[in-house]
Structures are given as structure tokens and as C-alpha cells.
Amino acid sequence: MAIERPDAAQLHHLASQLHLQLSDEEAAEYLALMQPNLDAYDLIDELSDEMPPVNYPRQQGYRPAGEENALNAWYYKSEVKGATEGRLIGKTVALKDNIALAGVPMMNGATSLEGHVPLFDATVVTRLLDAGATILGKATCEHFCLSGGSHTSDPAPVQNPWRQGYSAGGSSSGSAALVAAGEVDMAIGCDQGGSIRIPSAFCGTYGMKPTHGLVPYTGIMPIEATIDHAGPITATVADNALMLEVMAGPDGLDPRQYMSRGGNYSAALGKGVKGLKIGILTEGFQLPNLQPDVALKVRNAVAKLENLGAVVGEISVPGHRLAAALWSPIGCEGLTMQMMHGNGMGFNWEGQYDVALLDKHAAWRDHADSLSPSLKICMLIGQYGLSRYHGRFYAKAQNIARRARADYDRALGDFDLLVMPTVPITAQPLPEPDCSITEYISRAFEMIGNTAALDVTGHPAMSVPCGIVDGLPVGMMLVGRHYAESTIYQAAAAFEASGDWKQL
Template sequence: MAKFPTVRTPTIEEVLDIAEGYGMTITVEDAESYRGLMEGTIASYHRLDDLDEPKLPVKYPRSTGYRPPPEENPYNAWYWKSEVKGRGGGPLKGKRVVLKDNICLAGVPMMNGATVLEGYVPDIDATVVTRILDAGGTIIGKAANTYLCFDGGSATTATGMVENPHKKGYTSGGSSAGSGVLVAIGEADMALGGDQGGSIRMPACWCGIYGHKPTHGTGSLHRDLPHRADPRPHRPDGALGERRGGPAPARSGPRQRFTELGATVDEISIPMHLDGPHIWNGIAVEGATAMMLKGNGFGTNWEGYYATSLIDAYARGWRSRPDDLSETVKTVMMLGEYMHRNYHGRYYAKAQNLSRRLRETYDAVLAEYDVLAMPTLPMLATELPAPDCSREHYVDVALNMLANTCPFDATGHPAMTVPCGKADDSPIGMMLIGKRYDDATVIQAAAAFETLGVFRT
């Protein structure tokens, strides 16, 4: 019996429609000709269906787990509880690790905070998962995050707003909202997040814990939504391998209590820092629209493993139910499409070029200083929006805190938020920024500051 092809040849009407969409003028005869030319290439797609797709090994057994009931989930921080034990020894032996729910864990549901992905179960482990388990850690489940990660607050999470553990009714920060909460309340020893605008540092700040965004290129992005294989130069070894102990760095940025540790402290000004959010917006809006929406979370021209089951599930979900997308996602996708149609990627390209200048501006200062310090966020945790609030307020609460964090996602510098105080029952974070690939100094500075006992959750 002949196999029914899964990729069909387009009809004449479809060819005419596609041509019209590109502004071309063709006749029916032209369409017939193009259709015939396409058939030869479509044979390659039929052959692809016949070939076995490689699957990445899943090395450790696990329980499917369960969605915790409200009594086990008072802050809505959990998406799914499960258990995967790593090898018997290693640097993470005995550590309970929770994953942000945009990271693939085979056999355990993944939703990425979005109704349009609910019900999807990955069949692979992300590289970071395998590395945690190889290091002896135990993965205890998935932490809730905001809708497709398009929210620096914690209100858009489809499974319920994630509440601040220090102040009920207030945002925990996002998009790695549940990751911050579960560490803060002691249900996990550590958590994985993702940081493309501040999504590790923001919840860590408002939850009163430490959150580190590594230098771009030091960590694997394989098989995380919306990440794939990272095309940037990788330096996975050495970034954390030196300067584990000893005194604090010799020089740091704004005046802080590092003087008590023997550091030389100066106040400095970096005027271009104020342009960082504008540069980041120029990259993020069109980039997210192209990759996360039109590219169905993976895009094209990336090396590494593509999770085809995830592409299928996500594409079917959001394209069949676009009205279910969050207000933040809708705003970004409509603006991104508008910019693409009318300005053809010019501003995305210019912002990418300017990000190099921004990086060089920070690099010039970091040539004289070991770390820079500044407030992680420009405000205390804000109230979660009421269900009947305006769209404008809802989106503002989701995106109004990015100014200090997002520039360092455009430049790739390591940045870490460190608890440094509390006001009105809300934690305050200090952000430390270091030279690229010198994450060790940033962590060392944070550890030195911690010895002062300035803040405890």
C-alpha cells in the first residue's frame, strides 16, 4: 500500500494567493508552471518523512508527577511537581532543583505559562536538565512562569497570578516567577530560569534571593523554549573556575557597603545606560515576533536540536487560538508585525548595531573597575492587577520595571541581583555587573557582600 504523503503540492489557487501576498502579478498559466516546479522539491519533504529523526537520550528515570492542589501551592508558584533523581554523587548531590516551565523535562507536562501550550509533554531533556542530573542534583518539578515569558511581573501566568512570598497580593516578578518564589520559601534549594529582559533577576530581586544571569554564551540554551542551540561564541569552562575565595574585588561602582570589605568604591555615570532599554526594545519586539510567534519558538538558521513535537504543539496552539494569547503577547506581536511590514527590519538592525556600542561603553568602564553596582529594579514590588483593570494598567504592571535589567541582555554581560535591604515589607536588590566571561568576580563580590549580613529573607 502506498504511503499517503503528508506534504501535498499546493493548488493553483494557493500559488496565486501566495504570489499576491508578496505583491507579484502572475497569471493562471504562471501559477501552473510554478506549481510544477515546486513538485520536484516537495519530493524531498516526502523523503524527510521516511527518515528516522534522531532523538536525544533520556538518561534518568522519573515520575510523571502531578499538578499540585491549592493547599500545596498557596502562591501559585508551582506548575507541576515531579521527581527526577540524578547520579549518586557530584557537586549538586542532595540539592533540590526546580525548573522554569519553559525547559523541557521528558515525560513531564510543559506549559510555558500559556493556555495555547497546555497539554504538551516533551519527549526530550534539555541540556541543562542532563547537566543538573549528571552533577547529582534532584529535579523536583516545574515552576510556573508568565505567559510565554512576555511579562516581567507575575500576572499573566495562565495557571494563576504568582504572589510575592513577602507581601501577598503583590507581584513576585517575572517571567521566572515561580522559580523565585519556590527558592524564597525554601521548597527548592535552587531554580533555573531564563533571562532575556531580566526574567531571572527581577523575580529574584522582589523575592529577596540571589539571581544570576550568566555571560551570554556560558550556558547552554539547547531545548529550552524559546531558546535553541546558542549561536554565540561559547566559553562554558573557566567563567566560574577562578577566584572562588579571597577578598572582595579591588574596585566597584556606586557607593555601597563594599568599603567595609576593603574595596575602593567610586561613583560613576554611564549616560548611554539610559538608552539601553530603547536599544533592547528595538531588538526584542521584532525579534520575539519573528522567532517566538512566526518561528513557532524556534525560528530558522540555528544549529542544534529542534524539538519538532514542541514546534507542532505550539504552532497548532497559538495559531488556532490567537485570541487566548495574553495582552502582553498580543501587544508585542502586533507592534513587531507593524514594524516589519512598514520598516522592513531597519530598526531591528540598527538596534543590533547599537548594542555593540552599548557593550563597548560598559566594557570601557569595566576596564577600570571589577564590578558595577546599581539598583536591580527602579521600584518596590507592585500590586497585582485587579481582574477588571484596564488593558493599559495590566500591560504596565507587566513591563514597567525593565529599565536597569534589559540593557545587559542586549550586551551579554553577567549580572546578578543581591538582596541588600527591605522597605514596606518588600525586598530590595542590588545588581552587580561584571566583565563578560568573568562571572566568577561577580559571584565573589556577591559572596563578600553577603558576609555583611545586610539582608536575610
């Protein structure tokens, strides 16, 4: 089937979009010269797409309501049974709803994407199923994943399982809530500014943001390729390490995976922390909204690690604040170009494109006013940087990011791990539906002061539950060298084994 050819009027419009002025004679000449290129488009249109195979049967499922979805943490339920043997036999999994599960709807928290049904499974989905896991469905996530609070998802907020009316954290809100509530053993989250670790801290789960590129992002809707991470959210350290073992390693389809890595992370679980050097990151305890009780719980947890044999000291990493600042141009300009102008996929990278997702998401322009304020503020910042400064601050921030990463690497040359509060606060009340734009946006980003930096530098970072303040969980964040997830698991497992974190 031939693609539509532009006429002279359409060509004049195209030229104006490119800041070109063509005479009618020039337009006619260009139209004739374009035809052989458009013939190539015809050829591509006739060919079948290249997509990974779908290996396990499943039904479309249904959207649960009422008591079956009291936390609003499920978007869709659809049971998909994996292989009959494997390392994850008996384990149940929820997928964040920006992850493709073929044949099951995916909304990514936004009504503008409602009705999209992926045609292939994300790589991480295939790997979990091949290992024998049973997927129970799609977990609610925040509006295009642009919120650290759980109030931005369409059609309703995700409730914290510890306290109704309070935030579960975001943007992997449903993933953490379902694990914390015991509805699944494991969940996949994705993290560009803290979206695995924030809900894990608020809900009392173990959430690992691995080294950038360790887990393939193939089949997951991107935000910005240089800060896209996927990782496990679980109720135990052992399950977290096991899940990462299954998901990690190159798939040949994701150019973020510039090094071939993976590991036997479970082997680190029984090693203890004797002699392990842990640096208390000074800047991580200096956030202006840090609750004193949260800081105290984290310091008490570090003291427990010290009692278990770790060697503890203070360390300043000025690059921590720098990396947090760099997130604004990288995150906002990057997402505006890739996720919005690039229709969810972007350009200039080799990898598996989801063409159907691109087609569906392109219609966001027809529903732009319905986008969440948390996404709109990022788009407005990003578009300003792109329009007024031509992307120079995005480019400069990417260059300077190497400086921030090197500052972390310097500190991690002296210490095996760095530690700080995952987030400065405990879960906060959900905003009212008619709240101001200011409150809506503030509640979406008030907690990212420590988490966003590690998305820019790419270091692995894990939220470990370490206590309760006023009936709500507190998270301690452990940060390691690139591809040193085993060291993080080593410390997390020792801390977990030392006593019930809920009693600390």
C-alpha cells in the same frame, strides 16, 4: 508517507502571499517543477528526528492544587532523580516552565501551549541530573515569559512568598518564589529583559544572568536568540556558583555559544573584596520611578562593600540608557519574528530544533485573542516595525548595540564591577483580574529600567538581596565584564558573609 501536494488553487494562494501573480498556465508549470523538491520533503518526513537521549526515568507527574501550591508557583510536580553521585547530590531543583523536561507537560505560562509534552531534556536539565540533582518539577512562569510582574501566567498569578497579594516578579516568577519559600534549593530561570533578576529582587534570592551564550539554551523555548539567557536562582551565593559551574559551557547544539567558556566559580567565594574596584553606575540611580528607600538600601550595601576593602567610585555609562532603548526594537521585532511568526523556533540558525514544540505553538494563531496583553503590546510594536519599516530599526539597533556594549566595556576597564539597584521598586500589589489593559501592561514592565540593558549588551549581572523596605526585599545588581562571573561571585559572597541581608 508522502506529504500533501498543493493543487493549482493552493498555489495561486501561495503566490498571493508572496505578492506574485501567476497565470493558470504558469501555475501548472511551476507545480510540475516543484515536484522533485517536494520529493525531498517526503524523504525527510520518512526519517526519524535527531534528538538528545533521555537518560533518567520519570513520571508525567501532576498539577498541584490548594495548599500544596499556595503560591501558584508550581506548574507541574514530577520527581526526577539524577545520578547517584555528583556535585549536586542532595540538591533539589525547579525548572522554569519554558524548559523541556521530557515526558512532563510544558505550558510556558500560556493556555495555547497547554498539552505540549517535550520529547527530550534541555541540555541544562541533563547536566543537573548528571551532577546528581533531583528535579522536583516545573515552576510557573509568565505568559510566554513576557512580563516582569507575576500576574500574567495562566491560569492565576504567582504570589510573593513575603506577602500574599503582591508580585513575585517575572517572568521566572515561580522559580524565585519556590527558592524563597524554601520548597527547592535551586531553580533555573531565563532572562531576556530581566526575568532572572527581577523575581530574585522581589523575592530575596540570588539570581545570575550569565554572559550571553555561557549557558546553552538548547531545549528552552526561545524568545529572541540574541537576548536569550538562562541561569541559576538560589538561596545562597555558593549554590548559585555551583549550579552555574554545572550548567555552563558549550554543548555543540546552541549557536549562541560562540566562545568555549566555563569556570570554577566556587574558587572565588572566599577571596573577599579588598582592592576590588566597584563603580556606582550613575544612570542606574536616575530611573524616574526609583524609590528613595530602595536607592538608600543599595547605597548602604555598597558602603558595606567599601568597609570590607573595596575601592568605590561613581561612573557614568550613557550606554546604559541607550541599551535600554535598544531593547524595544530588538526585543519586540525579534520576538515577533522568532517566537510568533517563527512558531517558537525561528529560522536561520543551526541548533537543536524542537519540532513538536514548533507544531504545537503554531496553533497560537487560533487562540490569538487569548494571548496576554503584555505579549500583545510587544507583538503590535514588533509587527509595526516589521511592516512599516521592514525591520530596519531591528537591524540598526543590533548595530548600535555594539556601541552600548563598548560603553560598558570602557567603564569596566576602570572598575572590576558596576553596581546599581536591580529594580527601582519593591514588589507591588498584583493587579485585579478585571484591571485595565493600561494597568496590566504597566505592571508588567514598570521595573525593567536597569535590567533590560544587560540583556542587550550580554554582560553578566546578578541580583543580590541587600535589605528590606516595608517588609519586602531589595536587590542590588552587580555587573561584570563578559565571562567574569567569578568577580561577581567574589563580591556577592563577601557581602553575604558580612551579615544577614534581612537585617540591613
